Amino acid sequence: MTTTQEELLPGTRRALLHRIALAQAEGRAPSLVAAVVRGSRAVWHGARSMRDEHAPDENVQYRIGSITKTFTAVLVLRLRDEGALDLGDPLEKHLPGTGAGHATIAELLAHTSGLAAETPGPWWERTPGSLRPELTDLLGEQPLRHPAGRRHHYSNPGYALLGALVEQVRGASWEDVLQREVLEPLGLYRTSVRPRDPHAGGWAVHPWADVMLPEPAEDLGRMGPAGQLWSTTGDLARFAVFLAHGHDSVLSAESVREMRTPAAPAEVADLADGATYGLGLQIQHCGGRVLVGHSGSLPGFLANLTLSVEDDVACVVLANCTSGPALSTVGADLLRIVTEAEPRIPAPWRPLREADPSVLEYVGQWYWGTQGFALRLTADGLVSLEPLSGRGRRSRFRQNGDGTWTGLEGYYAGELLRVVRRPDGSVSHLDLGSFVFTRQPYDDSAPLPGGTDPEGWRGIG
Structure with a gap:
């Protein structure tokens, strides 16, 4: 999302409209709205509604459920970047007395803390937050379901604790901190803790009859950091650009890249689906692409944000029904439609402005044992090591200024090349x-470790 491109072609727009029309009709959603982002801006918006005279636009609010967690994760990463905490810190160090203080902040962000998926007592999404006034009310007497750090187990109370952590460190409410540190700098003026007109009403659609029931819109109280927010396709499109590139006054590109990096061990079922979790972001391998983002649901609403950084495309889909259309599938389909119909045009190749002659001495072909590798100097000033066979370990390396290079990914991430x-x-x-x-x-x-046979290379003889 770095280069401005022309609007989508008419055929692409029609294919996008057809896909959301199908989702709204087959999913029996009272309304469904969507947006596509390319080149750091929204290039398409579509809507389908049960009312012929009303098509919600990009400024109509819908409740976005667990996409709220990504906003909360941004606040926590900001605290880390400022040095106020470390992701390896146990929660107890900054927020004592919760009964879950053994879990590290990173484990809470990645849903590997072992905490229960839901709160004890009545269903928190459909009852007022006043029923759970204290943090201990979110956890119960036996908050753990698994050993910490061993497996990915999605935990809504875990993100409520992260919101309380933000409040404790900042000395202000989660809502105020979010408004001041994320929403205002990013220009997300239609994202809020409580609904603002115009906003959609939430509906439950009967599974066996074409009739509807209004859903309550409860204030979630302490569970707010896990799912409270209302937003629009317009605002979430801008948020998607931020998740791809960062923002100087909110979170650096390096930190949002860290959010997009897998941080949780995948279960067997997740491996089959190609899915894992980062720090406040879901990650999925789909159709040869790495898709990151988050889904969301609360009674009366469904939401999905999906982006492919490599393809420079993001999609947002919102609907006002408790169940029905599979928005994660819709979002992935919208992204596929755009990337296949209008593949990204790569930036022109340009050489380095200035090449270090000493680096040019060691680019070229190298061997690890008998396996051939190519070491290349690229226009971004990095060197890349790639197997000549196309299979094997590969990485890019960043120069450290002392004759060494640090690996950036894969097996060699963090390792020194000398x-x-x-x-x-x-x-x-x-x-x-x-x-x-x-x-x-x-x-x-x-x-060479172990040396070589003094008789050298030979045939069978």
């Missing part, structure tokens, strides 16, 4: 986390 020179200054070999890369397979002029 260029080792001979006494005369020429390059001898590469040392990557103790692996020796040489210009020739098992080059005996380099200090």
